[in-house]
Amino acid sequence: MFAFLLRRIVQAALVMLVVASIAFLMFRFLGDPISNLLPEDATVEERADLREKIGLNDPFVVQYGRFITNAAQGDFGQSYRNNRPVSDLLAERFPATAELVLVAASLALALGIPLGIYTALNPRGWISQGLQVVSLLGISVPTFVTGILLILLFSVTLGWLPSFGRGEVVDLGGWTTGFLTLSGLKALILPSIMLALFQMTLIMRLVRAEMLEVLRADYIKFARARGMPNRMLHFKYALKNTLIPVMTIFGLQLGGLIAFAIITETVFQWPGMGFLFIQAVNFSDVPVMAAYLVLVSFLFVVINTIVDLLYHVVDPRLRVEKSTARGV
């Protein structure tokens, strides 16, 4: 287990190095931050001065090396746009994104799994058929469209829920939470539905397919032949075996939720990391963009490592075999 973790840490470091270098290469094509930092009529000398000052004149390798060296010491540099350390900005925004993703993920699981089970157990019922159609919509409609539709219905037409922002937040020593106020909770509803919809439908369809598969397995048939009650059969034996692949996929998708949060946060003016990233892109704020991408790749590696570990815990067969590193 220790060797496995060690290997994972090395892999994580490698992934982050590669992401940082790709990010740096890409950013060369994003335009010149100087034109955003100075007034439109700044002189050529002023431009050159600033360029020199923030180190844009150095060759790519030097800039990249400087970023890596500082990042290794936890210093992601200074945001061009906000005049503040990037690590502070990310730390400030992380709670917003984390809470949104947490609620969306719980929503996706809490609704996706029961609905999946229901449709698997009653495959011909009209509710199941309806759910299947709706889930197709959920998978195929782009998330920003659902977001705008939700705003139109619940904010503009009905006036029930806010169309933007996090509402009132409570500061718990550096972690701002929207869970403790009514406006904070209300503000969470629409964005988390928008973010959860795709994952929910995915999980529902996955659970349904897996469950149908498992219900056809021999051991279920034998159990049924022995007269085991349906409830026990479905939820104790079938469901457990269904959930193993679902768990893996969900682990992978959790990273996807963080990535998709960029769109949700943009639509709902959610002050999270994704929103910070989009603004950084518009401003060519390279330090923020690089730090965000490195952080997200780190989260991806961590989540996948945890899923791999859980896999070992859940599936007894893997504990016997020599542990092998799964794809990152």
Place this chain on the structure above:
Amino acid sequence: MTPRKLLLTATTALSLALGGAAQAETFRLGTNGDLYGLDPHSMTDSFTVSFLNHIYEALVRYDADLKIEPALATSWEQIDETTVRYHLREGVKFHDGQDLTAEDVVASVNRAAHEDSPIRGNIAGLVGAKMVDDMTVDLLLDGPNPLLNNFLTNILIFDAGWLEENNALDPIDAQKGEEGYTTSHANGTGPFRFVSRTPDAQTVLEVNEGWWDTPQHNITRIELNPINSDATRVAAMLSGELDMIVPSPLQDSKRIEATPGMHVLEAPGLRAIMMGFNLGDQLNNASTEGNPLKKVEVRQALVHAISYDLLRDKIMRGKSRNLGTLVAPQVPGFDDANDEIPAYDPELAKQMLADAGYADGFSFNMNCPNDSYVNDAAICQALAAMFARVGVKADLTAETKAIHFEHARANETDMFMLGWATLPMLDGYSVLSAMLHTPGGQMGTWNPGGYSNAEVDRLTEAVAVELDADKRLAMMVEAFAIAKNDVAWLPLHAQPLSWAARDGVSIPQTGDDKARLWLARID
């Protein structure tokens, strides 16, 4: 306490409570971007500075008609060519209770003019400030400067003691990796005091009861809500979560107007949209030999290929104002004769091109931003189609602003779009010095095409130091006439401003697109 006294106390308390409730007017403003920070000396972003103007004030300010009026200074006089003396207003207090003195003005001006100051470029020619007595300050210049007051509207005044206490006398230097105290704290003399701020979420201000000026507003609290997404901002407005949005997307005007209890505020803006030319010896477009655009006859022909009315009516939905000159009507330097719109005449354009030796047309590269100005990319598509009608092929690239202006500045295109509002100067000299003067030193910083006319250069340099307003204006008009005849730039229109507010909000809408809430009333 006797019953009578008790009753009296209760009535007083009740009337106070009622009075307080009637006056508690919160103004919820939605904007398309957030402040960069709370330090007005740390960036040149005009939205940030204009919002911070609610907290901090300058020696002079613009009124609702964009005319200079006294603010923290009550009067001023030119002592000699390089010195202007300002007399400060008595009885002005900062939000923390300190009195405004000459010391504060000296510290603030020197902070803005410091060599590390990011806004140094906004006050070209200002060397520093010197205290004369407690309420008098001399500003030191490197030469006569007719635009000093225009610049000063943007140099907001800090309390010297507060700056010193918080180690903020020097401007914030991003390179030092330290976070400035002034980025997240504020202490000014303005009509509103700073309460709280969560970046990209909300900034809250509260009325300053001790403001020196007689308030025309009835606002007790301002909530600034940045909402970058156009659709969400409009939705928040329609759902009644906001009192006003700036800007309101042009395509949603009808929808907002059709909503009961809401209206759109529209005004012609200061920003002139224009196309710039590559005037070098060779076009960037590989399929054209030499540079046809260098010939003034060719540029004059292209002007006749453009249907200004079509652009206004179809692309800008009738909201823009066609411009024949490079500054909007509100800007000094504008002149009706220069503003004349050339006739739309494709046949004439073709004839002129043929006379110039391009009967078969030519190809050139055209670059446009797609996120900077109202309908910017659509305007360029229409232009390309109009040029095609006279046989000239524009290879259009629409790109994001950071890339567009880099291409334009490096002259890596043959025709590019630029919008110029002359802010913060609010004077035609801004166009003359940056866009029409031959590039070199402080001049021609936005003249990448390399337009050069000795007479324009001479007039520009004279305008820079002429203190007589009438003479100065005449010289500007003359220079713009030459530029028009040369088609140095191709002006298109003044971009419209569009805000939306709920009924009951009244606010002057100025061409500089700045919401001055201390002049607003709500009920």
